[in-house]
Amino acid sequence: MSSVMTAPPSDRAEIVDVGFPFKSLVDRLSPGGRYIDAQSDVDSPWVPFGDKAAIKHLAFDVRQGIFSNILWVKEPGVVGTHLHRGTIVMVCLEGSVRYLEYDWVASPGGLILEVPGESHTLVTEHPEGVKLFGWMQGPIEFYDADGKFVDTTDVWWFINHYESHCRAHGIAINPKLYL
Numbered sequence: 001m002s003s004v005m006t007a008p009p010s011d012r013a014e015i016v017d018v019g020f021p022f023k024s025l026v027d028r029l030s031p032g033g034r035y036i037d038a039q040s041d042v043d044s045p046w047v048p049f050g051d052k053a054a055i056k057h058l059a060f061d062v063r064q065g066i067f068s069n070i071l072w073v074k075e076p077g078v079v080g081t082h083l084h085r086g087t088i089v090m091v092c093l094e095g096s097v098r099y100l101e102y103d104w105v106a107s108p109g110g111l112i113l114e115v116p117g118e119s120h121t122l123v124t125e126h127p128e129g130v131k132l133f134g135w136m137q138g139p140i141e142f143y144d145a146d147g148k149f150v151d152t153t154d155v156w157w158f159i160n161h162y163e164s165h166c167r168a169h170g171i172a173i174n175p176k177l178y179l
């Protein structure tokens with residue numbers, strides 16, 4: 001008899017050996033899952049990002065060009081126009097944010113998806129700014145007010161942003177952030 005599961009079996013809180021046949025390969029080759037705390041600065045410090053913002057770096061994956069962090073814009077402000085070459089997943093954690101190019105305003109819990117080729121200008125008008133969790137892939141190109149290319153941020157830029165702050169402040173680099 002086959003049936004469709006309506007919800008996972010959840011009657012007991014206990015560890016079960018699922019008998020996965022490739023467990024030894026996983027143990028040998030997988031970088032492993034992990035937890036990065038964001039309530040404190042123990043796993044990762046807030047690193048200044050301009051005058052009004054800071055970034056808490058959460059993960060770097062150089063194979064896939066992925067970087068994950070929390071961007072905190074601390075008061076009403078702007079992150080200038082940028083063009084994505086990869087895919088961006090963000091969740092608004094606190095405050096609110098919008099883009100000049102779109103008609104929606106993100107509020108806490110909301111999902112923001114951005115795709116390669118999109119360019120936009122981030123604005124928070126919330127009195128306490130915005131905190132955004134991001135799982136981001138690929139280069140981001142920043143442009144000035146005249147549409148002139150300024151610089152690219154990618155996984156290497158974000159790693160350097162984190163590590164140079166750690167070096168300057170005597171903070172140990174956390175190997176858990178590197179996937």
Ligand SMILES: [Fe+2]
Pocket residue numbers: 082084088114120
């Ligand atoms: Fe963006």
